[in-house]
Amino acid sequence: MSEQIKQIAIRIKELREISGMSPENLASELGVTPETYIKYESGCADIPVSFLYEVANKFNVELTAILTGDNPKLHTYCLVRKDKGIAVNRRTEYGYQHLAYNFLHKKAEPFMVTVEPDSDNTPIHMNSHPGQEFNYVLEGSLKIIINGHELSLNEGDSLFFDSSANHGMKALNGKTAHFLAVIL
Numbered sequence: 001m002s003e004q005i006k007q008i009a010i011r012i013k014e015l016r017e018i019s020g021m022s023p024e025n026l027a028s029e030l031g032v033t034p035e036t037y038i039k040y041e042s043g044c045a046d047i048p049v050s051f052l053y054e055v056a057n058k059f060n061v062e063l064t065a066i067l068t069g070d071n072p073k074l075h076t077y078c079l080v081r082k083d084k085g086i087a088v089n090r091r092t093e094y095g096y097q098h099l100a101y102n103f104l105h106k107k108a109e110p111f112m113v114t115v116e117p118d119s120d121n122t123p124i125h126m127n128s129h130p131g132q133e134f135n136y137v138l139e140g141s142l143k144i145i146i147n148g149h150e151l152s153l154n155e156g157d158s159l160f161f162d163s164s165a166n167h168g169m170k171a172l173n174g175k176t177a178h179f180l181a182v183i184l
Contacts, residue, residue, distance in 0.1 A: 008052065009043035011066050015059045016041070030054050049096055050129030050163070053109060053183060057130070063109055064101045071104075078103035085112060093118075093125050093170075099180075109183040115142060115171040124168040132184045133163040140177030144169045153179075 016026050027037035030051065039045035056063040064072045067086060072078075078100050085097030095114035100106055113135075124145055135144070136158040144151045147165045152172065161167065163183065171177040 005047060006043035007069065008047060008066060009041055011069060012047075012052075012055055013041045015055065015061065015066075019059065026058075029058065048127050048129075049111070050127045050183075053129055053131075062104070062106070064098065067098065068101065072102045072106075074103050075105075107184070111181045111183070113179050113181045115140075115169060115177045115179075117171040117174045117176060122170070124170050126166050126168040128166050129163050129183070131163050133161055133167075134180075134182040134184070135159045136180045138178045138180060140175050141172040142169045142177045142179065143172055 016023065021029075023037055023041060024034045027034045030037070031054075032040075032051070036045070040047045040051065052066050053063055056066055062072050064070065064086070080099050080101070083097070085099045086101040087095070087097055093115065095116075097112040099110040099112055100108075124143070126145070135142075135153070137153045137155050139155055141155070142153045144153060144159065144167065146161055146167045151159065153159060
């Protein structure tokens with residue numbers, strides 16, 4: 001696993017230990033098996049951003065603190081120049097750039113998401129997390145599945161949905177897709 005994932009795993013473990021929770025209890029509260037949680041906490045498995053968001057909410061910390069080890073500091077505005085967001089490199093299916101990583105007390109988590117094309121036979125990785133999500137396609141086309149409903153989104157299309165519903169996506173037409181995702 002990457003050094004970034006290992007550092008994130010250490011932060012998750014520290015939050016759990018400080019709170020006095022067992023891995024099994026936290027896994028149950030976050031809706032994953034204890035085995036999956038142990039893999040996340042040990043840095044032996046990719047950690048979904050949705051899971052990190054749930055951990056941040058559980059422990060009342062900023063997602064940025066889990067991702068980077070630093071707390072956000074800005075109150076009035078946070079300017080992030082093109083391609084300068086905090087990269088969250090966890091798995092090959094999606095690339096994330098956090099677009100408001102240094103703003104304190106955010107009410108939403110905005111990401112620039114890149115989905116690389118893969119074979120048509122590759123299964124779509126599904127996930128879910130509390131809250132709502134807004135996606136706006138900037139470039140390319142996406143197949144999105146939400147609770148078994150299949151949708152196609154093209155450049156300029158947007159989608160707002162209950163993110164507790166099982167959802168996943170893949171790039172279409174053999175081309176990379178870029179979209180803005182805002183998690184509420």
